[in-house]
Amino acid sequence: MVKLDQQTSEEYTRLIIQAIDAHNQEKFRELFLELHPTDQIDIFNNFHESQRTLVYEYLTPEEFAEIFQGMELNQQKDIVKELDQEYIAETLTNMYADDLASFLGELEDQEAQDIIDHLDTEDMQEIQELMTYKPDTAGAIMTTEYVSLFTTDTVDKVMEYLREHEPDAETIYYLYVVNELNQLVGVLSLRDLIFSKLNQRIEDIMGTRVVSVNVETDQEEVARIIRKYDFIAIPVVKEDGRLVGIVTVDDVMDVIEEEIAEDFGEITATKGSVDANITSLQAAKLRAPWILMLMFLGLITAGIIGQFEATIEKAVVLAGFMPMIMGSAGNTGTQALAVMVRSIAIGEVNRAGLRQLIQREFGTGVILGAICGVTLLVIIPIVYGNLIVAFIVAFSLFCTLSVATIVGAIIPLFIERFNIDPAVASGPFITTFNDIIGLMIYFTIATSLLQYIQ
CATH class of the missing domain: 1.25.60.10 (MgtE N-terminal domain-like)
Structure with a gap:
C-alpha cells in the first residue's frame, strides 16, 4: 500500500x-x-x-x-x-x-x-x-466487529479459526474471552497468543483484570480511559457483564475532535456555527443569542460608567485607561478559563487538586498584576506626569487581574456542579463579566482618591 x-x-x-x-x-x-x-x-x-x-x-x-x-x-x-x-x-x-x-x-x-x-x-x-x-x-460509538473466545478454547484452535475465517474485525490485536453467557471474563493480546504453546487453554494465558466500559458510559469518559491506559480498543459491556462491542482508538480520535470542536464553539460563543458548510443565515441564527446576551451585559458596563460620570468629569485622564483595565481583565480571565476547562475535560481536576489549582491561578493573577502594576508605576508618571493617576491605575490593575483569574477559574467549576458543560462559560461571557468587575474596582479606587488628583 x-x-x-x-x-x-x-x-x-x-x-x-x-x-x-x-x-x-x-x-x-x-x-x-x-x-x-x-x-x-x-x-x-x-x-x-x-x-x-x-x-x-x-x-x-x-x-x-x-x-x-x-x-x-x-x-x-x-x-x-x-x-x-x-x-x-x-x-x-x-x-x-x-x-x-x-x-x-x-x-x-x-x-x-x-x-x-x-x-x-x-x-x-x-x-x-x-x-x-x-x-x-460508548454504545453509540462502539463497533460489534470483534473477536471473542471461550475459556475452554486452546491456542491451536484459536489460531486455526483466525486463519480460516479471517474475521471481519476492526482490530484483532485484542481477543476478548467470554463464558457461556457471553459475559466478559478475560482478555488476550494477539502477541500473547502467538507466543503461547499450542495446547494451552485460553483461560491459562488470558488476563482477568479487564478494563471495560458500560454501554451508557459517556464518550468523553471512554476517551479518557483509552488515553489513560494507552489502549487500542476497549470492550463495552451491559449491566449484566455481557460483551456487546468494542470502542477502537480511531473512534476515540473522532470523539476527541468532536469534543474539541464543541468546546471551542462554547468558549468562543460560536457553538454550532463553526462548520464551514453552513450558510451565513444559519451561522447568524446560532450566534445571535450569545451576541444579544453579551449586548445586554454590555449595557451593565455602560451603566457602571454612567454611575462614575462625576469622577470621569473631574479627571478625564482616567477614561483613557478604561480599555486597558477591561482588556487585561478579560484576557486574564479567559486564560484561567481555558486552563480550568482543559483540566476538567481531561479529568485532572479532583477534590485534592482543586484547591491547589485555584490557588495557583490566583497566585498567577497576583504575579501578573504586580508585574503590570510596577510597569505602569514607571511609565505613567513619565508620560502623564501624575503619580497619583499612576498609583490608581496600577493598583486597580493589580486587584483586577487577581480577581479575574479567580472568576475565570471558579465559574466553569460552578457550572459543572449543575452537570452542564463547563465550556459554556465562554470566553466572551467571562470577558464581559470581568469587564464589569474591572470597572467597578477601577472607579471605586479612583473615586476614593479623586481629591488627590491634580
Whole structure:
C-alpha cells in the first residue's frame, strides 16, 4: 500500500485521471487500489460527476466501502444520491457497523429506513440495535466487529479459526474471552497468543483484570480511559457483564475532535456555527443569542460608567485607561478559563487538586498584576506626569487581574456542579463579566482618591 506525499499525490492524481478519461479500467484499478484509503479519498475528491460514475463501475461495492466510510457526512449524503440502491446496499453492508450506524443516524427517518430495507436481516438487526443507544455514549460509538473466545478454547484452535475465517474485525490485536453467557471474563493480546504453546487453554494465558466500559458510559469518559491506559480498543459491556462491542482508538480520535470542536464553539460563543458548510443565515441564527446576551451585559458596563460620570468629569485622564483595565481583565480571565476547562475535560481536576489549582491561578493573577502594576508605576508618571493617576491605575490593575483569574477559574467549576458543560462559560461571557468587575474596582479606587488628583 502506497502512502503519498504532496508531490507524488499530484502525479498520481494526474495518472489516475488519465486512466479514467481513457476508460482504462485495468490501469485505474492498478494505480488506485494500491493507495491508502485516505489518499484514495483525497484523489476521489478531484473527480467530477462523470468520472465518479466510472469509479462506481470500476470498483466493487466492497472496495468502495473503504472510501465511503472515511468521507465526511455531508459528502456521504451527496454520494449516496449518485448510486443505485443495489450498489448502495452492498457498499453499506461492507462498512463497519459503527460507521454505518453513525451514517444512518444522521439521515432523515425515511431516508434511513429506505436504506435499512435493502440490508439483509442480520445486518439490519445489528445496526438498529446500535442506533438505539443514547448519543455520545460508548454504545453509540462502539463497533460489534470483534473477536471473542471461550475459556475452554486452546491456542491451536484459536489460531486455526483466525486463519480460516479471517474475521471481519476492526482490530484483532485484542481477543476478548467470554463464558457461556457471553459475559466478559478475560482478555488476550494477539502477541500473547502467538507466543503461547499450542495446547494451552485460553483461560491459562488470558488476563482477568479487564478494563471495560458500560454501554451508557459517556464518550468523553471512554476517551479518557483509552488515553489513560494507552489502549487500542476497549470492550463495552451491559449491566449484566455481557460483551456487546468494542470502542477502537480511531473512534476515540473522532470523539476527541468532536469534543474539541464543541468546546471551542462554547468558549468562543460560536457553538454550532463553526462548520464551514453552513450558510451565513444559519451561522447568524446560532450566534445571535450569545451576541444579544453579551449586548445586554454590555449595557451593565455602560451603566457602571454612567454611575462614575462625576469622577470621569473631574479627571478625564482616567477614561483613557478604561480599555486597558477591561482588556487585561478579560484576557486574564479567559486564560484561567481555558486552563480550568482543559483540566476538567481531561479529568485532572479532583477534590485534592482543586484547591491547589485555584490557588495557583490566583497566585498567577497576583504575579501578573504586580508585574503590570510596577510597569505602569514607571511609565505613567513619565508620560502623564501624575503619580497619583499612576498609583490608581496600577493598583486597580493589580486587584483586577487577581480577581479575574479567580472568576475565570471558579465559574466553569460552578457550572459543572449543575452537570452542564463547563465550556459554556465562554470566553466572551467571562470577558464581559470581568469587564464589569474591572470597572467597578477601577472607579471605586479612583473615586476614593479623586481629591488627590491634580
